[in-house]
Amino acid sequence: MTTVRTLLGLPGLRPHPSTAEGLLDRAVTRIYVTELPDPGRYLTAGELVLSGLLWWRAPGDAEPFVAALAAGGAAALAASGADAGGIPEDVIDTCARHGVPLLEVPPDLSFAVVTERVVLALAAAADGARKRLLTAAAEDAPLADLLARAAEELGTACWVLSGVPRVVAGTAPLPVSAAEPVRQFAAARARPTAAGGLTVLPVESRHAVPWLLAVDGPLSTAQTELAEELAGLVGLARARSRPSPAPLGGNVRAVALRTEDSSEADDVLAELLATTELATFKEAITPTGSRDHTDALALVADDDSWPGGWADDAVTALSTVEPLLRATRILAGVSDPVPAAESRGAFEVARHALSLAAQREGDVVVVPAAALGVHQLLLAGASTDLRAALRRRLLGPLLDYDAEQHSDLVRTVRVFLECSGSPTRAAKTLHIHVNTLRYRIGRAAELLGVDLTDFVAQVDVYLALTSES
CATH class of the missing domain: 3.40.1390.20 (HprK N-terminal domain-like)
Known part of the structure; x- marks a missing residue:
C-alpha cells in the first residue's frame, strides 16, 4: 500500500x-x-x-x-x-x-x-500488492488472513458476505446489516454496485448461493483492480474449502430444505445453517420412505443453543438470497430436538414439516415441527390409499348423507370435535342455536353408529376427518 x-x-x-x-x-x-x-x-x-x-x-x-x-x-x-x-x-x-x-x-x-x-510509485505498489496477495493465496492462507493482507494493500476494510446473508469473514465490524449490500447487489442484477457506503463485487464460484466481496468506501481505479483480483482469490479459497463435519452427539434437530432447482438445495441449506454458528452433520443415509430428489437434509447440534424464533429468522434470510437464485420457491421444515440416536425419526418429522410448507403460499416458507399436530404426523406415515379407505370406512354413511341431502354434517362434527366436544362453543363457531347443534350431532352419531361423546370414538372420527388435510 x-x-x-x-x-x-x-x-x-x-x-x-x-x-x-x-x-x-x-x-x-x-x-x-x-x-x-x-x-x-x-x-x-x-x-x-x-x-x-x-x-x-x-x-x-x-x-x-x-x-x-x-x-x-x-x-x-x-x-x-x-x-x-x-x-x-x-x-x-x-x-x-x-x-x-x-x-x-x-x-x-x-x-x-x-x-x-x-x-x-503507485504502479510499482499495485504490482507488489498483487504479488503479495497471490503469494498469500498460494500459501493457502485462511480467508481471514487473506482479507487482512488485502485490507493492508487496499488501505481500507473489506468483508466477504454470503447471500444468505451473513458475514463470512471481515477485517472490521460491518457498518451496515449484511442483508443491505446483498439486496442492493440483487437489485443491480448481480453486477458490481455501491451499497451503504460499500463497493460490492461478485465472487466467482460454482456455488448456488453467491459470495460477495464488500470494500469500505468508493474505490479508485487501482483499488478496484486490486479488489477484483481479491474477489477471484476469494473464489478460489471457497472452492478449496471442503468442510467435513464430524458426527454429532447429544441432542440434534433435523432440517429438510427443497428448491425447485435440485442443484441449489444443498448449497442453500449449508449456507443457511452456517448463520446459526452451530455444528452440522450431513446425514449420509436416506430416511425411510420416499423423498424428492431436490430435498437437502442435515442434522444440527441443539444442546440448548438453538436460536429462538429460528423459523422466522430463516424466512428472512432465505428471502434475501432468493432473488439471486434460479429457484422461485424455497421451502424448509425443521424437527423438534431429539437424541442423536433418534435422528431417523427427526428426519421424518422434518420432511413432513417440509411437506406442510409445500402446501402453503409464499416464495419462502419454513415450518417448524411445532406447527405439526401429532395426528398429522401419524397420518402422514399412511399411504394416500390407506387414508382414503379409513375415511370411507369411518365416515361413509355421513359422507353419503351429506351428498344426498346437501347438508353439512361432516363440517358440524369436525367443528364439534375441534371445540373439545363443547356444544356451546361449537354452536357459537357455526353461528347456530345450541339445540340445533345437539340435534345435528345426534343425527350424525346415528348415521355413524358411534357415541360422539366417547373419547375413543372421537379420536377415531377426528383422524378420519383430518385424513384429507
Missing part, C-alpha cells in the same frame, strides 16, 4: 512542519492536479491533490478548497507556493484545522515530474 509517508521518499516532496505525524499514514491511490477554487465534485477518496495555489488570492480562499479535500477523503495536499512567499498561512492553518496533510513542493520542481514519480 502506498501512503503519504511512502511518497516522502520521492525527491522534492517534504511534509510541512504543521502536518501531524499521524496523518502521514493515509493511503494514496492516485494523483490529481487542479487549480479549481472548489474541486469537490471531481475528487475521489485517497487522492494526492497537487496544486500551485493559483486559485488563492486572499485570506479565506483556502476554506472552500481545503474543506472540499477533507470531505472528499483526499490523502494530502501537495502545494507549491503561490508566490515567492511560499505557501500562505491561510492554507497552512486551514489544512491543520481540517486534518489534511500538507506537503511542500519546491518552486523549481515541475508538476509533470512530480506526477510521473507518483504514478510510477
